[in-house]
Amino acid sequence: MSSPAGVIHDIGYQRYEGERLGRGDVFLALYTQSLRSVFGLGRNFKAKIFPWLVVSVVAIVGIVIMAIRAQTGEVVISYSMLPQVLGTLMVLFVAIAAPELVSRDLHSGVLPLYFSRPLRPADYALAKLAALVSAIVMVWGGGQVLVFIGAAFSVKGFTNVMNELGDAGLGVIYTALYAIVYGSIAVLVASLLKRRAVAAAAVVGTFLITAPIVGVFYILPSETAHQLAQLFNPASLVGGVGDWLFEPTSSSEELGIGPFGPLYAAVTLGLIALCVTLLIARYRKVSQS
Amino acid sequence: MTLGHTLSPVTLIATESLTKTYGGRVTALSDLTVSVEPGIIGLVGANGAGKSTLIKILLGLLPPTSGKVQVLGLDPTVDPMGVRAKVGYMPENDCLPPDLSAAELVTHLGRISGLPKTTARERASEALRHVGLYEERYRQVGGYSTGMKQRVKLAQALVHDPDLLLLDEPTNGLDPAGRDAMLALVQRIGTEFGISVVVCSHLLGEVERICDHLIAIDGGKLLRSDNVSAMTTSTDVLVVEVSEGDQELEHRLLEMRLPVSRDGHALLVPLEDDLTYDRILTAVADLDLPLHRLDQRRHRVAELFADREAAHV
Numbered sequence: 001m002s003s004p005a006g007v008i009h010d011i012g013y014q015r016y017e018g019e020r021l022g023r024g025d026v027f028l029a030l031y032t033q034s035l036r037s038v039f040g041l042g043r044n045f046k047a048k049i050f051p052w053l054v055v056s057v058v059a060i061v062g063i064v065i066m067a068i069r070a071q072t073g074e075v076v077i078s079y080s081m082l083p084q085v086l087g088t089l090m091v092l093f094v095a096i097a098a099p100e101l102v103s104r105d106l107h108s109g110v111l112p113l114y115f116s117r118p119l120r121p122a123d124y125a126l127a128k129l130a131a132l133v134s135a136i137v138m139v140w141g142g143g144q145v146l147v148f149i150g151a152a153f154s155v156k157g158f159t160n161v162m163n164e165l166g167d168a169g170l171g172v173i174y175t176a177l178y179a180i181v182y183g184s185i186a187v188l189v190a191s192l193l194k195r196r197a198v199a200a201a202a203v204v205g206t207f208l209i210t211a212p213i214v215g216v217f218y219i220l221p222s223e224t225a226h227q228l229a230q231l232f233n234p235a236s237l238v239g240g241v242g243d244w245l246f247e248p249t250s251s252s253e254e255l256g257i258g259p260f261g262p263l264y265a266a267v268t269l270g271l272i273a274l275c276v277t278l279l280i281a282r283y284r285k286v287s288q289s
Numbered sequence: 290m291t292l293g294h295t296l297s298p299v300t301l302i303a304t305e306s307l308t309k310t311y312g313g314r315v316t317a318l319s320d321l322t323v324s325v326e327p328g329i330i331g332l333v334g335a336n337g338a339g340k341s342t343l344i345k346i347l348l349g350l351l352p353p354t355s356g357k358v359q360v361l362g363l364d365p366t367v368d369p370m371g372v373r374a375k376v377g378y379m380p381e382n383d384c385l386p387p388d389l390s391a392a393e394l395v396t397h398l399g400r401i402s403g404l405p406k407t408t409a410r411e412r413a414s415e416a417l418r419h420v421g422l423y424e425e426r427y428r429q430v431g432g433y434s435t436g437m438k439q440r441v442k443l444a445q446a447l448v449h450d451p452d453l454l455l456l457d458e459p460t461n462g463l464d465p466a467g468r469d470a471m472l473a474l475v476q477r478i479g480t481e482f483g484i485s486v487v488v489c490s491h492l493l494g495e496v497e498r499i500c501d502h503l504i505a506i507d508g509g510k511l512l513r514s515d516n517v518s519a520m521t522t523s524t525d526v527l528v529v530e531v532s533e534g535d536q537e538l539e540h541r542l543l544e545m546r547l548p549v550s551r552d553g554h555a556l557l558v559p560l561e562d563d564l565t566y567d568r569i570l571t572a573v574a575d576l577d578l579p580l581h582r583l584d585q586r587r588h589r590v591a592e593l594f595a596d597r598e599a600a601h602v
Contacts, residue, residue: 013419013482016412016450020374020403029400044388108386113445116348116378116455117401118370288351 027123034131038097047100054093055139058086062143066150073154079147079171080246083140083178087235090136090178091207094186097135099199101128102187107194111286121283129187129279136179141172174245178238181268184275185234191282207234227258231267240264300359301327301453301485302347307356309342309509317342319509321356329479331496331503331517332489339509340489341381344455347487348378361452374403377446381457381489384442387431391417391441394430395448402449409448416444419482420474436467443474447484454478454486460495472499529556529569530582541572560585 021029033042039055040048061082068076077085105111114124148168152161186203193199210233217229230236244261257264302325309318318339334340345351347360349369358365365372385394392413399409417426420440425433430441439459446454459475460468476499479486490496497503497517505512531538539556542549545568550557558569566583573580 013478014415015483016404016408018408019405020449021405022403026401026403029397029406033397033400042393104386109380109382109384110386111384112378112380112382113384113398114401115350116373116376116380117398117449118374118403119401120370288345 023118023120023123026119027127030119030124030127031131031134034101034128035134037100038131038135050096051093051135054089055142057089058139058143059146061086062146065147069147069150070154077147078246079144079168080174080242082144082147082171083175084235084239084242086140086143087178087239090140090182091204091235093136093139094132094182095200095203097132098183098186098190098203099193099196101132102191103193103196103199106191106286107196115287121287122280125187125191125279125283126276129183129276132183132187133176133179136183137172137176140175140178144168144171144175170246174242177241177268180272181234181238184272184279188275188279188282191279210234223258226256227260228263230257231264234271237264237268237271241268299326301325301330301361302487303357303359305357307343307346307358308354309339309346309351310354317509318346318353318506321506321509321511323504323511323514325502325504325514327485328501329476329499330485330487331493331500332487332506333491333493333496333503334506334512335491338491338506340506341457342509343506344378344457344487344489347455348373348376374449375452377449377451377454377484379442379446379454379456379459381461383438385430385433385438388429390428391422391426391430391433391437391444395426395441395445398445399448404449412448412450413444416447417441419447420444421470435462436464436470439463439467439471440474443471447478451484454484455489456486457489458491459488460490460492468495472496475499525560525585527558527560527565527569528552528582528584529558529573529580530554531573532579532581534576534578537576538572538578541576542569545572555582 036042037047039051040046065077065082068074083090105114111124115121145168148164151164151168155161155164185206189203189206190199193202213232214229214236217225217232220226230240240257240261241264243257244264302323304324305322307318307321308316310316321339321343332340332343342351346353346358347365349365349372352366360372361375363371363375389397392410395413395416396409399413400406404412414426417423417440420443422437422440422444425437430438433441439462443456443459446456456475460471463471472495475486475488478484479499479501488496488500493503493505500517502514502516504514529538535554535556539549539551542556542558547558547565547568558565560566569583570580
């Protein structure tokens with residue numbers, strides 16, 4: 001006797017005896033899913049509009065620089081200048097992406113489902129941060145790669161191409177520094193707010209509100225005050241580190257950070273450490289509530 | 290760290306003088322000592338009795354202020370990750386992102402529990418099927434009814450094949466039919482699936498039907514912890530509810546010499562033998578009343594806690 005076609009047999013509940021992955025794989029699963037969500041992958045069309053708009057703007061800028069370089073040989077914007085020139089866009093990008101990554105989970109109340117699983121609150125926070133940092137590096141670093149491709153075809157000789165590659169590599173590392181600073185500030189601010197729109201405004205606000213402080217220091221009649229002014233805004237802070245790293249000493253003093261390059265680097269690292277520590281503490285607290 | 294000599298190797302959950310105070314003033318749990326064996330366990334108490342605090346301690350999310358605790362032979366204060374790998378948790382509140390499909394969400398959470406990618410997808414489909422979600426699982430959760438959302442919450446707790454499920458008010462927000470379906474599902478998980486279940490509820494009448502063991506707490510203190518069979522006597526009662534004319538029916542049943550008592554709109558009749566059913570049905574039919582409910586309720590458990598519950602609701 002054969003059973004009629006199309007009948008679904010309930011084979012009952014199956015216990016799972018297979019392998020269970022460890023901490024690293026779980027971190028990677030959350031990181032990958034988060035990175036995809038930054039670009040709206042696996043989400044509806046609306047979620048894709050903004051990230052891909054940013055990607056195209058950076059790509060266009062990269063292509064224009066590449067074309068000018070190829071045509072005239074002129075370096076309009078250096079590798080290290082690119083993240084600075086497109087810095088405002090980066091603020092907007094993190095202001096949309098960070099709430100998408102963390103505020104959404106706070107709002108929907110899904111976090112108890114995460115923290116009742118073998119996932120440490122710190123791992124959750126770091127996976128989200130790592131996803132945002134990677135996304136920035138992929139977009140802005142991608143722009144730098146475009147510039148490099150143009151340059152590699154316009155310079156003559158292997159040595160020159162290698163020099164160019166070295167500059168481009170340093171440029172991408174500098175982009176990563178931007179990404180870590182902007183990302184950790186944005187994720188920290190967004191992790192405190194449930195509503196995505198409010199969180200986005202708060203992230204932009206954090207970057208904007210510190211800008212006038214820089215202005216105030218510039219008005220002070222002291223050269224040291226001028227040289228320290230850029231410490232007080234995330235954008236100018238990382239800009240200061242860039243000046244120290246990439247500009248010749250004479251011109252970096254002209255640009256206004258004076259002899260304080262190492263201080264800028266130290267403050268940047270301190271800021272990152274502070275944001276990450278607060279972020280982890282925030283999620284330790286959330287996991288208990 | 291192991292608990293004292295009272296533990297048998299099959300102990301599911303054990304606590305010893307478990308106490309949790311917040312800021313030294315608010316006492317959520319006070320000197321709670323219980324020990325239960327695998328099965329379906331009802332954890333009952335009014336809102337604020339300490340049920341959710343106990344669950345958080347069992348999951349290792351909150352450290353107890355003092356006392357000892359053990360879940361599946363592990364100490365959640367020492368090895369919270371080990372406990373969480375073996376436990377599934379269904380929270381009381383809304384916890385589902387509206388713009389994901391049930392299949393995506395449960396798959397993702399399966400991966401967070403350590404399942405490999407393809408296994409997570411397979412087990413997510415299985416878990417959703419077991420809770421009664423089929424084609425709907427590809428639709429966004431935001432469009433689901435409350436009953437479907439509760440099922441998704443249950444499926445995500447099941448996806449990684451836990452040894453113990455902690456369900457916090459699984460029937461919250463459901464209509465009577467939805468409640469019955471959810472409780473039947475929980476009972477099936479506890480019996481057919483072989484997974485132990487702790488069901489939290491503020492409604493004793495609801496969980497007593499499906500539980501092997503009941504723990505009642507109030508104000509963070511243990512009222513009673515015992516096997517349901519030890520609490521109930523052989524005399525069960527039938528609950529009769531009619532949409533109208535309950536007084537007529539009460540009168541008629543008394544005429545038929547059935548010792549009727551009242552519980553709100555419901556009439557309670559001791560179940561002596563199978564004929565009792567027929568006699569009640571005959572009475573309802575004679576009076577031509579719309580019968581709303583006729584089912585069996587265990588008698589004494591409700592009475593055991595009724596006074597204390599009433600005082601706090």
